[in-house]
Amino acid sequence: MGMYDYVDYECVCPNCKQKVSGFQSKDAECELALVTPIDVNNFYTSCNCGAWLEFNRIFTADYRVLVTKNNKVIASKKVTLYEGKK
Numbered sequence: 001m002g003m004y005d006y007v008d009y010e011c012v013c014p015n016c017k018q019k020v021s022g023f024q025s026k027d028a029e030c031e032l033a034l035v036t037p038i039d040v041n042n043f044y045t046s047c048n049c050g051a052w053l054e055f056n057r058i059f060t061a062d063y064r065v066l067v068t069k070n071n072k073v074i075a076s077k078k079v080t081l082y083e084g085k086k
């Protein structure tokens with residue numbers, strides 16, 4: 001029934017330096033539940049500045065975050081997330 005789940009994660013936007021949250025993922029049950037990043041392989045959000053932040057799991061707790069705006073890559077870096085709160 002649902003379309004996605006909410007991901008309990010927030011970070012600083014590499015583009016505008018504001019706090020971004022409201023991450024979503026389609027990897028879990030898609031019941032509009034709250035999941036942690038560790039539960040999913042892919043999650044994403046858009047920032048108020050128009051940047052798109054997308055995380056993809058590389059290995060265990062390591063994710064690559066790709067930040068794009070107007071189809072241009074602003075940042076691409078590896079981040080390590082731990083179980084539960086960051």
Ligand SMILES: [Zn+2]
Nearest residue numbers: 013016047049
């Ligand atoms: Zn931003």
